[in-house]
Amino acid sequence: MRSWLADPEGLALLLLVLHVVIGAIAVAYISARRRPATAIAWMLTIIFIPYVGIVAFMLVGFTRLPKARRDKQKHVNEMILARTEGLDQLSHRDDWPKGLSTLVTLNNNLGALPMVGGNDVELLPDYHGSIAAMAREIDTATDYVHVEFYILVDDDVTRPFFDALERACRRGVTVRVLSDHLAALMNPGRKETLTRLAAMGAEYHAMLPLRPWKGNWQRVDLRNHRKLLVVDGRVGFAGSQNMVNESYNKKKNIARGLRWHELMMRVHGPVVRELDAVFVTDWFSETDVLLELDTSPVVLNPAEHLVDAQVVPSGPSFENDNSLKLFVSMIHQATERVSITSPYFVPEDSVLLAIIAAAGRGLSVELFVSEIGDQAMVYHAQRSYYEALLRAGVKIYLYKSPEVLHSKHFSIDSDVAVIGSSNMDIRSFALNMEISVLIHSASFVAQMRDVEDGYRSNSRDLRLEDWIKRPRWEKFWDSAARLTSNLQ
Numbered sequence: 001m002r003s004w005l006a007d008p009e010g011l012a013l014l015l016l017v018l019h020v021v022i023g024a025i026a027v028a029y030i031s032a033r034r035r036p037a038t039a040i041a042w043m044l045t046i047i048f049i050p051y052v053g054i055v056a057f058m059l060v061g062f063t064r065l066p067k068a069r070r071d072k073q074k075h076v077n078e079m080i081l082a083r084t085e086g087l088d089q090l091s092h093r094d095d096w097p098k099g100l101s102t103l104v105t106l107n108n109n110l111g112a113l114p115m116v117g118g119n120d121v122e123l124l125p126d127y128h129g130s131i132a133a134m135a136r137e138i139d140t141a142t143d144y145v146h147v148e149f150y151i152l153v154d155d156d157v158t159r160p161f162f163d164a165l166e167r168a169c170r171r172g173v174t175v176r177v178l179s180d181h182l183a184a185l186m187n188p189g190r191k192e193t194l195t196r197l198a199a200m201g202a203e204y205h206a207m208l209p210l211r212p213w214k215g216n217w218q219r220v221d222l223r224n225h226r227k228l229l230v231v232d233g234r235v236g237f238a239g240s241q242n243m244v245n246e247s248y249n250k251k252k253n254i255a256r257g258l259r260w261h262e263l264m265m266r267v268h269g270p271v272v273r274e275l276d277a278v279f280v281t282d283w284f285s286e287t288d289v290l291l292e293l294d295t296s297p298v299v300l301n302p303a304e305h306l307v308d309a310q311v312v313p314s315g316p317s318f319e320n321d322n323s324l325k326l327f328v329s330m331i332h333q334a335t336e337r338v339s340i341t342s343p344y345f346v347p348e349d350s351v352l353l354a355i356i357a358a359a360g361r362g363l364s365v366e367l368f369v370s371e372i373g374d375q376a377m378v379y380h381a382q383r384s385y386y387e388a389l390l391r392a393g394v395k396i397y398l399y400k401s402p403e404v405l406h407s408k409h410f411s412i413d414s415d416v417a418v419i420g421s422s423n424m425d426i427r428s429f430a431l432n433m434e435i436s437v438l439i440h441s442a443s444f445v446a447q448m449r450d451v452e453d454g455y456r457s458n459s460r461d462l463r464l465e466d467w468i469k470r471p472r473w474e475k476f477w478d479s480a481a482r483l484t485s486n487l488q
Helices: 008-030 036-048 050-060 067-083 100-111 127-138 159-170 181-186 190-200 251-256 271-287 322-333 349-360 376-383 386-392 426-430 442-457 472-484
Strands: 116-124 144-149 174-180 203-207 227-231 235-239 259-261 264-268 307-314 337-341 364-370 395-399 403-405 409-412 416-420 432-440 459-462
Touching (some): 100 307, 100 322, 100 432, 127 264, 159 174, 174 181, 181 190, 190 203, 203 271, 271 432, 307 322, 322 349, 322 416, 364 442, 395 403, 409 442, 426 432, 442 459
Parallel strands (some): 144 174, 174 203
Antiparallel strands (some): 116 264, 116 307, 307 432, 409 416, 416 432
């Protein structure tokens, strides 16, 4: 008697039953704690290509880091909250615009770091100039230098930075270095960079290493995208710039003449210890060594340094989408103007609605993005949002090629801004570990306006009547790429 499995009809029935069971399990499991758009995207993938879809989900369907790493984040958060009790009193609350206090409370609850006053903040819009500024500060180090960059490469452009690190090591300064493991594997110069760091005596560790044979495993594309430098807890740098040649040393970029345009900032004051707290957390996550947090008292002259700043870490080590909540809340609280700069603009639904609503409320809303893109899927996905934004009255400026506008910042009204490593896209909101800094300062926002004026002078003003006439094949790829943006 033949097995019923050998019967084509029996085998087809079995496969159908399995398909139904898989779909039912997916409905119950995938929809839990996911945005509806994300859940629907995964559901359709699994229903129409079930076995490939299941494998894909197992590889990239989990948006949080393993529990052990999340527990480390919670542990350091508790220590930071205990250490920083009362630090928020150093800010200038009486000068805050309406609504800022609720943003600060939100960030404090999400990221455990307070808004503190007494800071000097300077924007560094020049690529080579920011590297030179960082090298100069490293040359003043007497105790430690903490380096954390998504991409870290010793090349012809970054050599002054590495030379300064080497001089610091020779002086007996402790140099600790973190960079993302997968980003290092994907960019030229990894071996030479690690060799030089080891030779100078710097202590290096890869962030989120992919070494399953050593128990280091998580979703492949959960990455640490932060960029920061802290020197002696006295001066810090943060922003969008990776430590690499502005072409990223990639042949295709060099062939196209692409150069990345960035924005970094240098900070002095109490907020530097909050930047360092983020480094301490990441160092603990990668090494199991918990460095000492700065608990020294902060004394300010109330007549000086009126810049209030708050560090906002975010990413899959947190239970909430910290930067997403901050960005949406800021846009809703704007009363006059919203200005956004993001190289990868694939907004989550709540962000898109907030932007369109802001324009509908009569606010001046502008978006700076690149005319060209280095990542095809993201490039086409973000283009799919332009028509809705233009129809709502948002002004879109396309930064002219061959430069890629990679800066990441936005501001509301005349005195509140955010600058950091986070793009305004779904990946940065949920999958990347990012760092942003919320700043209250009219003088700082004025600096940012000068930077944006420079963007505008090198941009093409996108018009709705021109955009809707683009070729049909472009519209097709834009729409197709948009569908994939929710597979997270």
